[in-house]
Amino acid sequence: MKTRITELFGIEHPIIQGGMHYVGFAELAAAVSNAGGLGLITGLTQRTPELLANEIRRCREMTDKPFGVNLTFLPALSQPDYPGYVRAIIDGGVKAVETAGNNPQKWLPALQEAGIKVIHKCTSVRHSLKAQAIGCDAVSVDGFECGGHPGEDDVPNFILLPRAAEELKIPFVASGGMADGRSLVAALALGAEGMNMGTRFIATKEAPVHQNVKDAIVAASELDTRLVMRPLRNTERVLNNAAVERLVEKEKRLGAELKFEDILAEVGGIYPKVMTDGDMDAGAWSCGMVAGLINDVPTVKQLIDRIMAQAEAIIQQRLRGLLGA
């Protein structure tokens, strides 16, 4: 399938694997790129720019296809060494960067002068237009369904994507709630040029996370996620568990008085405990409503081939058939 996104990134299928903390290691990024999509290493999971440089080298040893790096701009108090990470990305010869979390304007000239294509992840039309205005090459439009940070507007993709299509000139992918060939065809119909998936890629053989995480996603239904940290205007969609129930209870009790320190036990340093150790009740970890559509743990290649075959069958048979009738 050829779209403006496959052309932009030089990939075979219009499928991107979104940055995921403690999931987006070289193994997963390489598997996605080898299967014809765009795999992304999650920059900040590597604690220093030197470690990121090493992860980029490892990924290159596993694939000769294009892959990228996610660079998330955190609202954190202590800012990571962003200039160092950008340098590691450029020196590593990476050709695609997914930015997220905050306006990437400051870093665009350096990245784009190095020939890197930048796709910015946004949760609203207004932020997408801003990304276009500052010169991003594409956007990833992340609807309310998404795992991770859906923003504060709560607009689901059935509205957000066609609204983005009405306004944007640069290409965009649909992100949030995407799982299969049906998602891809729907995304294309709503004006996107491909799709970005997070949660779906965790439940794959190659995702370098504990088996408990994959099992939890397969077991979860579309009713099992919760929104947390809304009082801090840092809303995150996570899988429900004992720690999340405690967190939600604290949010109810403290209301507008809630401070980040109050919930540190439930959100601080959780990812290695969940993703590496498989301690599923350690705290709040991002997961999309799309868990309700995930029922198996295929290889990345099986998943991507299946998505493309299903998308093609829907277009060629079901949709064409409707017109022929």
Ligand SMILES: Cc1cc2nc3c(=O)[nH]c(=O)nc-3n(C[C@H](O)[C@H](O)[C@H](O)COP(=O)(O)O)c2cc1C
């Ligand atoms: C476990 C997990 C960790 C994530 N970490 C990040 C991150 O560090 N940076 C980022 O930009 N997005 C992050 N995301 C969001 C994904 O890149 C993607 O936008 C989102 O998962 C799409 O929604 P979906 O899960 O419904 O596919 C994360 C998502 C998950 C599920």
